[in-house]
């Protein structure tokens with residue numbers, strides 16, 4: 253399962269997460285680790301587009317959190333990749349920046365514990381298209397896929 257921040261303009265128009273430019277990159281990232289978009293579930297912290305694409309406020313995020321947690325309960329993901337700072341802050345309550353936290357396994361205390369890998373948001377990767385940023389995301393996604401491959405079907409047990 254991948255969790256982003258909130259719908260942008262394209263997502264708002266289509267009613268689906270990650271269908272714009274960031275979504276195109278996310279699709280490529282999913283394929284690069286050997287998965288199909290149909291094999292992953294993609295969600296956002298907030299379900300409505302914040303005005304002017306601003307970052308959702310904590311109050312807005314908290315209002316949508318019950319919805320996101322219900323999505324997690326229904327999907328029962330084997331591993332979750334958090335895209336950027338907002339899901340890290342709002343779902344795990346970690347306010348340390350994504351640059352410091354990415355690549356470090358976390359645990360979501362739901363369904364017995366779900367392994368969580370934070371990484372950079374694809375929109376950030378597009379803005380900051382450097383070798384360092386790209387290889388960081390690649391390494392984080394490979395770690396998440398590695399967990400899936402080494403614990404097939406095991407589900408909710410953190411590393």
Ligand code: URA
Nearest residue numbers: 256257258259269270
């Ligand atoms: N960015 C997000 O965080 N979510 C989307 O659905 C699209 C862009």
